[in-house]
Amino acid sequence: MEAPILQIAGLRAVFRIAGRDIAAVQDIDLEIGSGETVALVGESGSGKSVTSLSIMGLLAKKIGHIADGRISIRRRDGSVTELTGLDAEQLRRVRGNDIGMVFQEPMTSLNPVYTIGEQIAEPIRIHLGKSHREAAAEAVRLLTQVGIPDPARRAKQYPHELSGGMRQRATIAMALACNPTLLIADEPTTALDVTIQAQILDLLADLQAERGMGILFVTHNLGVVAEIADRVAVMYAGRIVETGPVSEVFARPRHPYTIGLMRSVPRLGQATALKAAGTPLPTIAGNVPSLAMLPKGCSFAPRCPMAIDACRAAVPPLFQVSQTQASRCIRWEEL
Amino acid sequence: MLSFIARRCATGLLMLVALSLLIFVLLRLAPGDPIDAYINPSVPMSASDLETLRDRLGLDQPLPLQYFGWLRAALSGDFGYSIQRSGVRVLPLVMERIGPTALLMGMGLAIAIVVGIAAGIYSAVRRNAWPDIAMSVLSFIGISSPAFLTALLGLYFFSVLLRWAPSGGMQTAGAPFSISDVLAHLILPACLLSIGHAALIMRYMRASLLEVLNQDYVRTARAKGVREFWVIIKHATRNALLPVITLIGSTVGIAIGGAIFLESVFNWPGMGLLLVNAVGTRDYPVIMGATLVIGICVILVNILTDVAYAFVDPRIQVA
Numbered sequence A: 001m002e003a004p005i006l007q008i009a010g011l012r013a014v015f016r017i018a019g020r021d022i023a024a025v026q027d028i029d030l031e032i033g034s035g036e037t038v039a040l041v042g043e044s045g046s047g048k049s050v051t052s053l054s055i056m057g058l059l060a061k062k063i064g065h066i067a068d069g070r071i072s073i074r075r076r077d078g079s080v081t082e083l084t085g086l087d088a089e090q091l092r093r094v095r096g097n098d099i100g101m102v103f104q105e106p107m108t109s110l111n112p113v114y115t116i117g118e119q120i121a122e123p124i125r126i127h128l129g130k131s132h133r134e135a136a137a138e139a140v141r142l143l144t145q146v147g148i149p150d151p152a153r154r155a156k157q158y159p160h161e162l163s164g165g166m167r168q169r170a171t172i173a174m175a176l177a178c179n180p181t182l183l184i185a186d187e188p189t190t191a192l193d194v195t196i197q198a199q200i201l202d203l204l205a206d207l208q209a210e211r212g213m214g215i216l217f218v219t220h221n222l223g224v225v226a227e228i229a230d231r232v233a234v235m236y237a238g239r240i241v242e243t244g245p246v247s248e249v250f251a252r253p254r255h256p257y258t259i260g261l262m263r264s265v266p267r268l269g270q271a272t273a274l275k276a277a278g279t280p281l282p283t284i285a286g287n288v289p290s291l292a293m294l295p296k297g298c299s300f301a302p303r304c305p306m307a308i309d310a311c312r313a314a315v316p317p318l319f320q321v322s323q324t325q326a327s328r329c330i331r332w333e334e335l
Numbered sequence B: 001m002l003s004f005i006a007r008r009c010a011t012g013l014l015m016l017v018a019l020s021l022l023i024f025v026l027l028r029l030a031p032g033d034p035i036d037a038y039i040n041p042s043v044p045m046s047a048s049d050l051e052t053l054r055d056r057l058g059l060d061q062p063l064p065l066q067y068f069g070w071l072r073a074a075l076s077g078d079f080g081y082s083i084q085r086s087g088v089r090v091l092p093l094v095m096e097r098i099g100p101t102a103l104l105m106g107m108g109l110a111i112a113i114v115v116g117i118a119a120g121i122y123s124a125v126r127r128n129a130w131p132d133i134a135m136s137v138l139s140f141i142g143i144s145s146p147a148f149l150t151a152l153l154g155l156y157f158f159s160v161l162l163r164w165a166p167s168g169g170m171q172t173a174g175a176p177f178s179i180s181d182v183l184a185h186l187i188l189p190a191c192l193l194s195i196g197h198a199a200l201i202m203r204y205m206r207a208s209l210l211e212v213l214n215q216d217y218v219r220t221a222r223a224k225g226v227r228e229f230w231v232i233i234k235h236a237t238r239n240a241l242l243p244v245i246t247l248i249g250s251t252v253g254i255a256i257g258g259a260i261f262l263e264s265v266f267n268w269p270g271m272g273l274l275l276v277n278a279v280g281t282r283d284y285p286v287i288m289g290a291t292l293v294i295g296i297c298v299i300l301v302n303i304l305t306d307v308a309y310a311f312v313d314p315r316i317q318v319a
C-alpha cells in the first residue's frame, strides 16, 4: 500500500509561558492519503493553527516547539521524510516545495510591496531552480489555473489592486507553485463572503482532482466541512476528540462536543429566521478551558451534559467506534 | 510615476517661491539702503550711475514690483555683491562652497544611513540579546548628546590626542590635490556629523522592523521556504524602510544645521563656514544668497525622498 501523504503520531506542541511549558496540542494522531481532504474543526483556540504550524515547522521560535511525536510526509519523488528529524535548513527546503500553505487573511498574507507574479514566482525559483523568466511565465500559468482572468496583467499588479477573493486565489496559486503533495489551508475562506467562499471551495476541489494532493483543511465551520472534506477530526482544548469519515460523523456523532458543535450550526436560512424571531443561536454552554488549567480527566467534562464522575478521573483514550470512526468519550456507546 | 514627480516638483516650486519671498522681506528689513548690496564698492559710482542702477533694479518702485525685479535678477543668477569682500559677486562665492558642503553632508548622511539601517536590522533580529541592548544604550547617548559636544570631544580625541586625523581644512596646505588627502580630512567630521542621525535612524529602523516581522506576509514568506536572510532583507526590510525614508528626508534639513557647526569647528571650506562668517560681518547679500541655495537643496532632497518613497511603496501612486 502507498504511504500516506501526511502522518502525524502522538504530536505534542508546547508554548513556554511564564517559564512553564504549556501544551497547546497533545496526543494528535492524523493521517491524510493522496487526493484526500481532511478537515480539522473546533472552536477558536482549540489548537488547529498550532497543529498546522507544527507540520510546517513554523511555530514561533523561542516560545513554541514540538515536544513530542513524529510528523512525516510523502514527498513529490515518493520518498517519505520525517519532518520532526530535520534541521532548519532541510525543513526550509520542504516548505513551499512539498507542502504548500494558505492562510486565513488574504488581505495581509501577501507582501504589499511585491507584485503578485513575483510572489508566486519566488518559490519556483527557490525550490525548482528555474530562471526569473521561466518562473514568471509559470506564475502566469498558475494564475490561469486558479481562475484569475487576464493573468498576464494581474501578475504585474500589486496585492492592493486585487479583490479579497482574487487575492486568496493568488495565495492558492502561490501555495501550489511547486506542485506540493500536501496543501494546508488554515481557514482560507473565513475572511471571505459566502459566494466567494463557495467559489474558493470549488476551486480547491477542482485543483485537487487535477493534481491529487492531500489537503488539510482547517475551519471552524461545519458547513464548509460537509462541502469539502472526506474525513473530519474534531479538536477540543488541544486534543482530537472525534474523528471519522464526514458522512459517518455527521450522520451519527459519537462525542457530546461534536453533537454540541453540530447543534450550534444553523441550517441555511434558519439563522436569519432565528434572528428575526429574536431567539439566540443555540451554543454550547460554558467556555473553552484555559490550556494552563485543564481540568483533570476529560477536558470537555465541565461543559458536558453527560459528564459523570468517571469522566473526571482520567483523560479518555480514543475509542474505536467503527472501522473508521473514533471518539474520546467513555459514554460513546450511549450516543 | 511621472505625474507624481511632476506634482511633487510643482509643490517644490511653490515652496521655493515662499522661501524667496521670505528672504526678500528679510533683505528689506535689514538696515541700510538696499542698493548698497548691489554696488561694487571698489568701483566708484557717480550719482547718475547710481540712479541708473536704482532704476534698473527698480528700487524706486513699490515693494511687490521690487520683489519681482529681485526675483528676476536672482533667477538670472544675480544675487549682487558681497559687502565684505569688495568686488566679489555672491553667486560664484556661494557656488564654490556647495561642493565641499555636499561632500561633507553626503558622506555624513551616507554613513548615518548605512550604519543606522544595518544596526537597526541587527538589533531587531537579535532583540534583547546583549548587542541589541548595548546598541540601544549607545544610540540613546548618540541621540541625546548635543552636536557641539560630540564635535569638540571628537576633535580633541581623534585629532589632538590620538592624531588619527587632521584637525581641520579640506586639504593639507601646500600639498598637491589628492583624493586620499581629502578623504583623510573628511572622515572625522563626517563621522561626527553622522552620530546623531545614525542613532535616530537605528531606533526607527529597529522599531519599524520589529513591527513588520509580526506581519502575516513575513510568515507567508517563511511558509514558501524563503531563506531566513531573505525573509528579513527582501520581505521585511523593504516594508520597514518606509517610515525610515521619511525620517531620513526630514533629517537632511537638521543635518545642515550640524554641518554648519562642524564646518566652523573643522574649518571646512563649505557653505556653513561661509554663512557663519557672513553672519559675523553682516554680509546680507551673502546670507541671502547662501540661504536661498540651501533652501533649494533642502526642497530638492525632499522631492527626492518622496520619489524614493513612491519607488519603495507601490501603493503610494493611488493616494
Ligand SMILES: Nc1ncnc2c1ncn2[C@@H]1O[C@H](COP(=O)(O)OP(=O)(O)O)[C@@H](O)[C@H]1O
Pocket: A015, A017, A024, A042, A043, A044, A045, A046, A047, A048, A049, A050, A051, A060, A063, A064, A291
Ligand atoms: N504564539 C503563541 N504563544 C503562546 N500561546 C499560543 C501561541 N499561539 C497559540 N497559542 C496557544 O495555543 C492555543 C491554540 O491556538 P490556535 O492553534 O491558534 O487555535 P485555533 O484552533 O483557533 O487555530 C491557544 O489557546 C493559545 O493559548
Ligand SMILES: [Mg+2]
Pocket: A048, A049, A050, A186, A187
Ligand atoms: Mg487558527
